[in-house]
Amino acid sequence: MRFSDLRPARLTVTALAAASFGSALVATASARSARLPGTGKPTFILGDKNFPEEYILGDLYQQALEAKGYKVTLKPNLGSTEIAFKALQSGQIQGYPEYDGTLLAGPAGISKNPPSKAAAAAETRNWAKKHGLTFTNITPFSDSDAIATLTSYAVAHHLKTIGDLRKLGTAVKLGGAAEFQTRFPDGLLGLNRIYKAHPTFVPLTIPSFYTALDNKQVNAAVVFTTDPPLKSHKYTVLKDTKFIFGFQNVGMILKSSVAKAEGPAFIATINKVSGLLTQKAIIALNAAVEVQKQSPAAVAKEFLKANHLA
Numbered sequence: 677m678r679f680s681d682l683r684p685a686r687l688t689v690t691a692l693a694a695a696s697f698g699s700a701l702v703a704t705a706s707a708r709s710a711r712l713p714g715t716g717k718p719t720f721i722l723g724d725k726n727f728p729e730e731y732i733l734g735d736l737y738q739q740a741l742e743a744k745g746y747k748v749t750l751k752p753n754l755g756s757t758e759i760a761f762k763a764l765q766s767g768q769i770q771g772y773p774e775y776d777g778t779l780l781a782g783p784a785g786i787s788k789n790p791p792s793k794a795a796a797a798a799e800t801r802n803w804a805k806k807h808g809l810t811f812t813n814i815t816p817f818s819d820s821d822a823i824a825t826l827t828s829y830a831v832a833h834h835l836k837t838i839g840d841l842r843k844l845g846t847a848v849k850l851g852g853a854a855e856f857q858t859r860f861p862d863g864l865l866g867l868n869r870i871y872k873a874h875p876t877f878v879p880l881t882i883p884s885f886y887t888a889l890d891n892k893q894v895n896a897a898v899v900f901t902t903d904p905p906l907k908s909h910k911y912t913v914l915k916d917t918k919f920i921f922g923f924q925n926v927g928m929i930l931k932s933s934v935a936k937a938e939g940p941a942f943i944a945t946i947n948k949v950s951g952l953l954t955q956k957a958i959i960a961l962n963a964a965v966e967v968q969k970q971s972p973a974a975v976a977k978e979f980l981k982a983n984h985l986a
Contacts, residue, residue, distance in 0.1 A: 712745025713941035719747040720938060723754045723769035727882045728965045728972065729819060729902060729958065733773040733926065735976035740949045743986045746942060756855045757782045764809075764929065771930025776800040776814060777922035779929060781862045789861065789922035793818070796923040810935045812946050814925035815953040819902040821862060821921045823850070823914045826889055829896075830912040837915040841873040841896070850875035851888045852898030866920040886911075902955070904963040926950065945985075952983055 720741065724734030731752055738748045751769055754760045761783045763769045776796045780786045784803045790796040797814045804811040823838050830836070833844060841848055856863045857877055867873045878894050885897040886905050899906065899913075901924075906913060928946050935943055957979075964975045980986035 713939060714741065714744045714746030717746055717938050717942070718934075719749055720934065720942075721749050721751065721768075721770045723751045723760055723763055723772040725757065725760050725772065725774075726753050726755050727900075729900065729962055730773060731972035732958075732961050732965060732976055735973045736949050736953075736980065737773065737928065737946055739973075739976055739980055740945050740985045741942065743980070744941060744945050746938065746945075756853065758855055761929075764931070770934045771928050773926050774811075774929045775819065775924040775926055776811070777820065777862065777924040779803075779811075781859060781922065787861055789919055793923045793925060797925065797927070800927070804929060805932070808932050810928075810930055810932045810943070812928040812930075812943055813950055814927045815950045815958070816925075817902065817953050817955045817958045818923060818925045819900050819958070820916075820924040821856075821898050822901050822916065823896050824889070824899045824906065824911045825896045825914065826892075827910060827912045830914070835912070835914055837917050838867065838873065838920075839871050839917060840914065841867070841875060842871060844875075846874055846876045848873075848875040848896055849878050849894040850896045850898070851878045851880040851885060851894035853882055854879045856898050861920040862922060870918050870920055902958050902962055904959060904967050907959075926953070949980075949985065952979075952985075 722734060722738055724730040734750055734752055738750045741748050754763055754769070754772070757774065757778050760769075760772050760774070764772060777789065779800055780790070780796065780803070784800075786799070786803075790799050793814075797811075801811045823841070825835060834840065850864075852864075857879070858865065860866050861870060864877055867875065875896065878888075880888055880894070880897070885899050886903075888894045889897050889911070896914075901913070905911060927950065961975055961979060964970045965972050977986060
């Protein structure tokens with residue numbers, strides 16, 4: 677997917693014609709605004725977490741909702757799920773994009789992964805409802821954690837699955853976000869208890885995972901399955917044969933009272949955006965931000981325009 681520059685068209689009219697044209701535009705815009713479903717609704721405070729894919733999601737939902745007349749305040753880069761969910765509970769935000777498997781394993785405290793994508797979404801939705809929350813429709817794409825190594829390291833140590841790390845003991849340096857240390861089953865505790873693997877954990881910031889692998893600061897890293905670098909043959913993703921990372925499709929988690937106040941078109945807009953986010957689409961969006969160094973807001977705008985949502 678390519679995101680081309682958009683350039684405004686030039687208008688050559690007389691000053692009088694321009695004034696008349698401008699007045700007509702204002703009147704038309706005002707009439708259109710009055711018809712938008714979000715007109716007059718309360719401001720929605722949206723958050724997102726602390727990595728590029730979440731920044732993109734935050735901008736996508738904000739811009740799509742604003743195009744429908746809703747007022748949205750975006751609080752980006754809140755932090756991990758643990759931090760973002762506390763912000764939701766405390767009222768600092770009213771909703772944020774979240775991965776259903778992470779929500780189940782984290783805030784919900786459910787240690788057994790659901791057997792299917794549909795079951796994961798349903799279980800998340802049911803848990804949310806019991807806690808005064810709404811979980812919207814999920815995205816087609818799934819982005820789970822994964823353990824990756826340099827392919828040269830995997831070949832040298834005969835690594836194909838996460839379980840193969842067990843034979844290397846603490847000699848393996850595993851890099852990952854700090855919160856990975858305390859998560860179960862989708863974290864270091866899962867590696868210890870389920871895979872019986874005991875790597876030496878090295879806390880890293882999310883943007884530095886691949887640099888740390890390339891510089892051999894770590895031997896393995898906890899990455900995301902939608903990361904653009906994984907399309908190359910430079911890295912090998914170890915198979916999660918015991919499925920500790922579960923299903924990880926995205927929905928918006930928000931307060932049910934807020935969803936009710938905003939109205940059905942609010943949720944319908946969120947679901948429309950989510951439904952467009954296929955695996956191919958999200959990887960392309962991530963690449964535009966992480967590889968091409970475009971801003972998440974600009975990438976989101978191009979994507980929504982291409983899909984007639986902005």
